Amino acid sequence: MRFLAIAQAEMRIxxxxxxxxxxxxxxxxxxxxxxxxxxxxxxxxGVDMLTVSVTSMITLSVYLAPLLALMMSFxxxxxxxxxxxLGLLLSYPAGRGEIxxxxxxxxxxxxTIAMTVGFGSAGAIAAYMGGAxxxxxxxxxxxxxxxxLLGGVFLTLGYMVSSLAKSATSAAxxxxxxxxIFVVLYDLGLLGAVVMDSGGWFTETLFPWLMVANPAxxxxxxxxxxxxxxxxxxxxxxAASALPSWAAPLSLAIWPLLGFAFARLAFRRVxx
Amino acid sequence: xxxxxxxxxxxxxxxxxxxxxxxxxxxxxxERVALLGHxxxxxxxxxxTVLGLTKLGGGSVKIAGHKPGSGxxxxxxxxxxxxxxxxxxxxxxxxxxxxARLAGQKADIPGLLERVGLAxxxxxxxxxxxxxMRQRLGLAQVLLGKPKLALLDxxxxxxxxxxxxxxxxxxxxxxxxxxxxxxxSHALTEVEARTDRIAIMRKGHLVADDTxxxxxxxxxxxxxxxxxxxxxxxxxxxxxxxxxxNGASVEIEIDAAGKMDMLQKIAAMGxxxxxxxxxxxxLEDLYRHYAKEGMH
Numbered sequence: 001m002r003f004l005a006i007a008q009a010e011m012r013i014x015x016x017x018x019x020x021x022x023x024x025x026x027x028x029x030x031x032x033x034x035x036x037x038x039x040x041x042x043x044x045x046g047v048d049m050l051t052v053s054v055t056s057m058i059t060l061s062v063y064l065a066p067l068l069a070l071m072m073s074f075x076x077x078x079x080x081x082x083x084x085x086l087g088l089l090l091s092y093p094a095g096r097g098e099i100x101x102x103x104x105x106x107x108x109x110x111x112t113i114a115m116t117v118g119f120g121s122a123g124a125i126a127a128y129m130g131g132a133x134x135x136x137x138x139x140x141x142x143x144x145x146x147x148x149l150l151g152g153v154f155l156t157l158g159y160m161v162s163s164l165a166k167s168a169t170s171a172a173x174x175x176x177x178x179x180x181i182f183v184v185l186y187d188l189g190l191l192g193a194v195v196m197d198s199g200g201w202f203t204e205t206l207f208p209w210l211m212v213a214n215p216a217x218x219x220x221x222x223x224x225x226x227x228x229x230x231x232x233x234x235x236x237x238x239a240a241s242a243l244p245s246w247a248a249p250l251s252l253a254i255w256p257l258l259g260f261a262f263a264r265l266a267f268r269r270v271x272x
Numbered sequence: 273x274x275x276x277x278x279x280x281x282x283x284x285x286x287x288x289x290x291x292x293x294x295x296x297x298x299x300x301x302x303e304r305v306a307l308l309g310h311x312x313x314x315x316x317x318x319x320x321t322v323l324g325l326t327k328l329g330g331g332s333v334k335i336a337g338h339k340p341g342s343g344x345x346x347x348x349x350x351x352x353x354x355x356x357x358x359x360x361x362x363x364x365x366x367x368x369x370x371x372a373r374l375a376g377q378k379a380d381i382p383g384l385l386e387r388v389g390l391a392x393x394x395x396x397x398x399x400x401x402x403x404x405m406r407q408r409l410g411l412a413q414v415l416l417g418k419p420k421l422a423l424l425d426x427x428x429x430x431x432x433x434x435x436x437x438x439x440x441x442x443x444x445x446x447x448x449x450x451x452x453x454x455x456x457s458h459a460l461t462e463v464e465a466r467t468d469r470i471a472i473m474r475k476g477h478l479v480a481d482d483t484x485x486x487x488x489x490x491x492x493x494x495x496x497x498x499x500x501x502x503x504x505x506x507x508x509x510x511x512x513x514x515x516x517x518n519g520a521s522v523e524i525e526i527d528a529a530g531k532m533d534m535l536q537k538i539a540a541m542g543x544x545x546x547x548x549x550x551x552x553x554x555l556e557d558l559y560r561h562y563a564k565e566g567m568h
Contacts, residue, residue: 005373009362016361016397084357088413091323091351092374093343271326 002094006102007109014072014110023068023110027118030060035122049130050123051227054139057119058223061147062216066179068114069151072107073158074175076100077267078168087272096267100159104152104260111151115144139227149252150219154178156259163266186214208242215255222248274301276348276421276452277322281331284317284476291317293476294331299452301420304443306463307456308559309473315456316354318473319423322454323351336420347375350419354426354456356410360399364390364409367398368416377417388412389438403430411439415446422446424455428462440466464555472562480562484555485528491561493553494525499538500547507544511537520546528552 014020034056035049080086089099123140126132157178165171190210197203211217225245277299284292292314299305309315320326322333324341338345358367365381372379385394388408393401398409407430414422424443428436436459443466447453457463463470470487472480480487488495500521501508509516512534514524526534531550538545 002374002376005370009359009366009370012366013359013361080359083359084353084355085359087320087323087325087353088351088356088410089374090325091346091349092371093346093376094374095343271320 003098003102003105006094006099007105010103010106011109014106019072020110020113023072023114024117026068027064027114028121030064031057031118031122032125034060035126048127048132048136050126050132050136050140052130053122053126054136054143054223057122057143058220061115061119061143061150062220063183065111065115065147065151065219066154066183066216069107069111069154070158070175070179072110073103073155074162074171075168076103076107076159077162077270078165078171079162081270081272082168084272086270090272097264100260100263100267103159104155107155108148108152111155112148115147115151119144119147135227139223142226143223146219146222146252149256150215153215153252153255153259154182156256156263159263160259160266163263163270182214183216187217204242209247212243212247212251215252218248218251218255222252274450275299276301276336277454278334279318279322279331280333282318282321282328282333283330284314284321284326285329286317290329291476292321292329295473295476295478297471297478297481299421299454301450301452302447303469304447304453304455304467305469305471306467307454307471307473308458308460308463308563309456310563312475313473313563314476315473316425319351319425319454319456322421322423323349347417348420350414350416350422350451352410352414352422352424352427355403355429356406358398358406358409361397363395363397364401364412365394367409368412371413372416375417379416384412384415385409387415388442389435404432404435407431408435411442415442418449419446419451422451422453424453426457427455428457428459436462460555460559470555470558472559474563480558484558487558487562488553489528491553491558492527493557493561494527495531495553496551497524497526497531497534497538498522498549498551499524499545502544502546504544508541511541 035053037056077086080089090096119140158175161174161178162171165174190207194203194207212221221243225248275298277297279295279297282292282295283290295314295318307315307318317326321328322335322340324339324345328340333340335345336348338348362370364385368379368381368384372381382391382394385391388411390405390408390412393405398406401409407427411427414424427439427443431439440462443453443455455463455467464484469483470480471478482490497514498517498521499508499512499514505516505520505522508514508522512522512524514522517523524534538548
């Protein structure tokens with residue numbers, strides 16, 4: 001299996017250049033900080049502390065998972081091309097799809113480690129300090145799984161810009177742009193439209209679908225809609241209830257495939 | 273002979289500029305061919321086309337009968353890029369292991385690294401290697417498996433004179449094993465002695481493709497002979513029609529065809545001749561001739 005050979009080498013590189021360690025450390029620090037900062041409202045809402053912690057971490061992950069993923073993936077192609085090692089790699093019998101798949105497997109494994117350790121340790125501490133029910137444990141597992149999925153989407157989008165960009169520097173710029181659009185600007189745009197529309201057809205019918213079409217929002221909706229207590233703690237029930245329950249999971253399942261297809265198409269045009 | 277690389281009428285355009293104009297070139301099994309040309313003459317584009325890294329605009333390229341870029345063609349081809357580079361975080365052993373797995377080869381990695389003189393650096397990160405060491409590692413990956421075609425782009429850049437000797441010894445070994453070797457180079461004096469045939473590119477045209485002797489004959493460049501007389505240089509001038517150089521020596525310029533006749537004339541003078549030096553046209557002269565010739 002050629003993609004496994006690539007994946008193994010990429011995993012080594014992530015471990016050697018401290019990326020794996022840094023990504024895990026960032027996740028642990030942010031998750032712990034949020035858990036401790038968010039420990040106040042448990043009593044008033046009547047939910048356990050792990051639920052509150054998971055709710056805060058959902059918001060964290062919406063920003064952090066895409067960011068970490070893009071930082072890992074933006075130079076996957078452009079970096080090799082700039083260093084001059086891409087031409088030699090492509091002269092070997094491994095296909096371009098296999099190369100991308102190998103990198104993706106390694107980067108996704110690194111994200112999985114970072115997410116599991118980060119959210120897991122924060123979750124464990126929250127449960128130890130303020131208790132945890134079965135439902136909140138499921139919410140935590142769901143958070144970890146969907147965060148990896150969300151990260152996977154942005155890994156593939158990172159490979160896409162990495163293949164389109166002329167240099168690693170411009171790939172970094174494009175990756176930052178992607179993050180800004182998907183995580184910040186898209187929501188702002190929708191919010192603006194909802195305010196303009198003031199409760200009309202757009203808000204009732206189109207808005208929830210537009211929202212779930214964005215992987216970052218689909219991630220948020222999936223996590224919130226799946227757990228009543230999380231929805232209660234987040235105060236964000238409206239949009240989620242307007243959609244069928246399969247909409248958000250479907251969006252998050254399709255996006256990595258779509259992103260990988262885009263990346264593969266862009267990579268095919270790369271001439272080292 | 274078994275033709276491994278067959279290029280026929282290869283055309284390539286970059287935007288509106290034509291960078292390869294109907295190039296024909298073949299390299300047979302066991303043959304070492306030097307590909308010469310100024311920067312921008314089209315050598316790298318030619319190599320990229322053979323590797324399938326860039327699409328051909330016209331004509332045909334076959335590697336052991338396969339289309340460039342196909343799995344079979346890539347499995348048959350070894351490539352050493354100009355100024356080869358690897359990920360600095362991996363060690364030499366890890367990098368070669370990766371390549372071996374991609375090529376589907378079970379290779380003796382330590383043996384290969386020993387062969388190119390990197391045995392000591394086996395488990396050091398490539399980031400700590402010198403330019404020459406990276407070049408050696410690049411050569412080691414060429415030796416993985418048994419390639420039918422080796423494309424070497426400036427293989428001696430960054431190597432010291434001893435390493436260059438080693439490199440050509442390895443290339444000779446490859447060719448002796450039946451590999452077709454194409455070497456793109458600027459180092460004329462090196463390839464002169466170490467290749468079987470010379471191809472010269474100029475502005476996307478292949479302007480020469482022959483053995484060194486064949487190229488000399490076609491170019492009409494003359495062989496220089498310097499004859500030293502024991503006593504009477506004037507007699508020498510009379511017989512050979514050469515030019516007096518100094519007290520005792522005469523310089524003769526002669527076509528390749530007339531060389532043996534002249535040598536016989538000189539030999540017939542017996543004891544009157546003290547010494548003869550023959551300097552055939554050098555590749556540098558030939559290269560200058562072909563690379564500067566008028567437009568096609």
